[in-house]
Amino acid sequence: MTTYFAKKIFLEEGWAENVHISINKGSIAKLSIEKQKTPSIDDELDIVIPGIINSHSHSFQRALSGFTERGSNRSNDTFWTWREKMYQLVDKLNTSSIYTIAKQAYFEMLMRGYTTVVEFHYLHRDNQNSRINNEIFHALMEAANESGISLVYTPILYQKGGFKDKELTKEQKKFYSTIREFLEHYSYAKSNLMDPHSIAIGVHSLRAVGEEALREIVKFQESEQVPFHIHIAEQQQEVDEFKSIHGERPVEWLLNNYDVNENWCLVHATHINENELKELAQTKSVVCLCPTTEANLGDGIFQLKDYVSRGGFFTIGSDSNISIDPFEELRWLEYSQRLIHQKRNIASEESIGTGQYLFEKILTGGALSSGQRSNGQIKEGSPANLLVLSDENASLAGHTNETLFDAIVFSNHSELIHKVMINGEWVKFLSQENEEIKKHKESYSALLGRILN
Numbered sequence: 407m408t409t410y411f412a413k414k415i416f417l418e419e420g421w422a423e424n425v426h427i428s429i430n431k432g433s434i435a436k437l438s439i440e441k442q443k444t445p446s447i448d449d450e451l452d453i454v455i456p457g458i459i460n461s462h463s464h465s466f467q468r469a470l471s472g473f474t475e476r477g478s479n480r481s482n483d484t485f486w487t488w489r490e491k492m493y494q495l496v497d498k499l500n501t502s503s504i505y506t507i508a509k510q511a512y513f514e515m516l517m518r519g520y521t522t523v524v525e526f527h528y529l530h531r532d533n534q535n536s537r538i539n540n541e542i543f544h545a546l547m548e549a550a551n552e553s554g555i556s557l558v559y560t561p562i563l564y565q566k567g568g569f570k571d572k573e574l575t576k577e578q579k580k581f582y583s584t585i586r587e588f589l590e591h592y593s594y595a596k597s598n599l600m601d602p603h604s605i606a607i608g609v610h611s612l613r614a615v616g617e618e619a620l621r622e623i624v625k626f627q628e629s630e631q632v633p634f635h636i637h638i639a640e641q642q643q644e645v646d647e648f649k650s651i652h653g654e655r656p657v658e659w660l661l662n663n664y665d666v667n668e669n670w671c672l673v674h675a676t677h678i679n680e681n682e683l684k685e686l687a688q689t690k691s692v693v694c695l696c697p698t699t700e701a702n703l704g705d706g707i708f709q710l711k712d713y714v715s716r717g718g719f720f721t722i723g724s725d726s727n728i729s730i731d732p733f734e735e736l737r738w739l740e741y742s743q744r745l746i747h748q749k750r751n752i753a754s755e756e757s758i759g760t761g762q763y764l765f766e767k768i769l770t771g772g773a774l775s776s777g778q779r780s781n782g783q784i785k786e787g788s789p790a791n792l793l794v795l796s797d798e799n800a801s802l803a804g805h806t807n808e809t810l811f812d813a814i815v816f817s818n819h820s821e822l823i824h825k826v827m828i829n830g831e832w833v834k835f836l837s838q839e840n841e842e843i844k845k846h847k848e849s850y851s852a853l854l855g856r857i858l859n
């Protein structure tokens with residue numbers, strides 16, 4: 407048992423001061439407010455907040471960051487032209503490079519406050535003719551182990567190149583598996599996952615799987631009781647194509663044909679109409695918003711204000727990993743709304759600041775998306791996933807409990823996170839100056855030099 411003394415800590419009921427945190431076997435055993443710290447404490451911490459769940463990541467795409475910002479056809483550079491560049495990268499990747507890129511991305515996630523990552527993984531083969539490769543799963547788990555982050559490994563079924571059974575392209579063949587291969591892979595991963603990692607499942611999108619396959623995976627997911635993830639309505643073009651075939655919009659069709667419930671995580675849901683929004687908010691499923699990626703790819707803007715006013719759950723993800731910073735995701739989420747509505751403080755309820763409101767929402771939403779039983783808050787019995795901030799940080803100066811989260815979210819700078827604890831253990835690698843980080847960055851740079859230039 408270790409015990410820490412937090413000068414300030416964010417709990418379910420709000421900020422508390424002078425709190426002893428006792429940790430046993432990776433979980434929070436006891437929280438008690440004391441007048442003063444007892445002499446036996448192991449360490450004193452300034453400001454403690456819950457660790458953040460990254461609900462949607464394709465870690466391999468980290469390697470593309472900054473390499474796709476010069477369109478060959480600038481007037482018509484879209485998500486679909488970006489996707490071609492992403493496929494060119496896929497063509498060059500193998501198990502070893504997937505490991506190197508994932509480890510770099512996971513280091514960066516930890517440095518910025520993500521303590522868990524849901525890896526939406528559909529790159530299953532080393533080459534287009536091989537079978538689904540379990541070694542890629544091991545590479546991702548090794549990258550998570552070596553960085554320290556908790557992994558929610560989420561194998562994803564990908565079978566078609568587009569609607570109407572469009573053939574897979576040469577690169578997309580690296581994503582393909584039969585349903586049988588896919589479910590065998592899921593079972594293999596499930597039985598080989600080490601603590602504290604866990605598993606979820608999903609399909610890439612309605613354009614990448616047929617109706618029969620979708621039904622089978624959802625049925626399987628229901629028997630497993632794990633979260634189910636799917637990209638949905640990210641691009642207007644796919645919404646239009648889907649509607650021309652099915653006569654319904656993608657989210658509308660899902661809601662009419664499936665029991666979309668609290669185990670479902672709908673990634674993006676950017677292009678939905680008022681009815682879809684209203685019904686979706688009632689399902690208790692969670693929408694995963696990835697504002698920096700959605701902005702970078704020119705996807706569109708989610709109707710956050712209407713959705714939260716109807717009680718809808720949401721979480722965030724770094725998705726393409728163009729940016730790895732949960733607080734930047736939250737800023738983009740709120741700022742895009744301000745730009746549309748030409749008003750301020752759009753998401754918040756009046757009683758608390760927008761920063762705190764957004765942060766609390768993603769704790770609940772993140773827990774739903776990753777299958778955590780707790781609501782993401784620091785409380786007795788929950789995993790000891792903690793972020794420690796320093797009260798010497800200039801951007802937090804002068805802030806009291808009323809506005810502290812607004813400063814954390816809206817005026818944070820790169821040195822915000824001082825220490826990170828995952829399942830009761832301090833993460834060792836939190837600085838670019840750390841030898842392990844520096845060494846890994848050299849391998850990562852050499853890899854990018856080889857495959858991208």
Ligand SMILES: [Zn+2]
Pocket residue numbers: 462464526637673725726
């Ligand atoms: Zn995605």
